[in-house]
Amino acid sequence: MAKAENNKYSKTIQSAVAEYALRLGDNSLILGQRLGEWTGHSAAVEIDMALSNMALDLIGQAQHFLGLAGEMEGKHRDADALAFTRDAHEFRNFWLVEQANGDFARTIARQFLFSTWQKPMLGELANSTNETLAAVAEKAVKEVSYHQSYARDWMLRLGGGTEESHHRLQRALDDLWGYTGEMFAGNGVDDMLVAEGISVDPAALESGWTIEVDAVLAEAGLTKPAVERMTSGGLKGHHSEHLGHLLAEMQFLQRAYPGLEW
Amino acid sequence: MNDSMNTDWELFEVFLRAKNGLNHKHVGSVHAADTTMAIGVARDLYTRRNEGESIWVIASKDITASDPDNSDALFEPAKDKIYRHPTFYEITKEVKNM
Numbered sequence: 001m002a003k004a005e006n007n008k009y010s011k012t013i014q015s016a017v018a019e020y021a022l023r024l025g026d027n028s029l030i031l032g033q034r035l036g037e038w039t040g041h042s043a044a045v046e047i048d049m050a051l052s053n054m055a056l057d058l059i060g061q062a063q064h065f066l067g068l069a070g071e072m073e074g075k076h077r078d079a080d081a082l083a084f085t086r087d088a089h090e091f092r093n094f095w096l097v098e099q100a101n102g103d104f105a106r107t108i109a110r111q112f113l114f115s116t117w118q119k120p121m122l123g124e125l126a127n128s129t130n131e132t133l134a135a136v137a138e139k140a141v142k143e144v145s146y147h148q149s150y151a152r153d154w155m156l157r158l159g160g161g162t163e164e165s166h167h168r169l170q171r172a173l174d175d176l177w178g179y180t181g182e183m184f185a186g187n188g189v190d191d192m193l194v195a196e197g198i199s200v201d202p203a204a205l206e207s208g209w210t211i212e213v214d215a216v217l218a219e220a221g222l223t224k225p226a227v228e229r230m231t232s233g234g235l236k237g238h239h240s241e242h243l244g245h246l247l248a249e250m251q252f253l254q255r256a257y258p259g260l261e262w
Numbered sequence: 263m264n265d266s267m268n269t270d271w272e273l274f275e276v277f278l279r280a281k282n283g284l285n286h287k288h289v290g291s292v293h294a295a296d297t298t299m300a301i302g303v304a305r306d307l308y309t310r311r312n313e314g315e316s317i318w319v320i321a322s323k324d325i326t327a328s329d330p331d332n333s334d335a336l337f338e339p340a341k342d343k344i345y346r347h348p349t350f351y352e353i354t355k356e357v358k359n360m
């Protein structure tokens with residue numbers, strides 16, 4: 001499918017698609033890895049399962065998006081090569097998803113802010129003129145609908161729970177809020193691909209996201225953080241110090257024993 | 263697992279229906295704060311391999327069970343009533359399938 005499509009694009013579009021698929025894949029991969037860190041550490045086995053299910057959904061998405069990125073860039077790198085052999089500056093994920101898990105409230109806040117962006121994004125992407133992107137998005141949007149409702153449910157529970165849970169969630173929101181602006185900013189890649197009907201315009205997602213987030217914050221009795229300046233850099237490969245540590249753990253095996261399989 | 267958390271959370275019994283037309287079957291139990299969460303947790307734990315398309319949950323405390331000490335009185339009398347099984351009766355050849 002994607003192979004045939006490879007030929008129909010100009011070189012410029014092709015490398016823009018590679019870049020775009022890389023972003024989508026990296027967001028899913030890095031958040032999936034983060035959620036996977038909870039395995040065996042959650043407060044209850046039920047939460048352990050929920051978070052690792054989500055991690056697997058996200059890593060599955062990453063496999064497809066990175067696979068497409070690899071084909072489009074045409075450098076003989078498959079999804080595994082892209083996941084395990086790139087350095088931090090070559091990753092295109094948002095700062096939001098690489099932030100450390102912290103406590104459960106922080107993990108939930110991060111998930112809610114991201115899934116509330118990812119769900120409508122995938123819904124739109126399912127109409128992409130690129131068949132691979134459309135097919136992956138159509139499958140993934142169902143997974144992410146569940147992630148969003150899971151996170152939303154916990155936002156309400158923690159926000160309206162005890163003084164302690166409310167306080168922790170508010171603190172998490174305050175800390176993470178400054179990373180949300182990046183989700184709605186694009187660059188030349190977006191301009192080019194939106195015009196071709198291939199990608200989703202990030203700016204167009206902001207109003208819907210704001211409505212949903214505001215509604216949940218209000219229902220949970222949480223205060224919307226006021227942030228003067230949003231932090232970003234993922235599109236250019238600039239990241240927080242957290243990503244390097246995450247990659248060191250995630251990539252260790254392939255770095256130490258290149259090509260190892262089991 | 264954190265014990266204090268699980269004493270806060272109630273136990274729910276989970277029933278799954280594999281597909282339309284079959285009945286819900288008991289598959290296990292989960293801890294959750296309420297029925298909404300129990301459905302979510304049950305989905306995460308028991309339907310990961312496509313096992314079901316409908317979930318019922320019920321608080322374990324709402325189930326009334328028979329008393330094991332009463333087993334003799336409740337179940338023993340049925341044990342020698344073999345004529346209550348359809349296999350007890352001979353079926354004439356003319357009735358091929360029953």
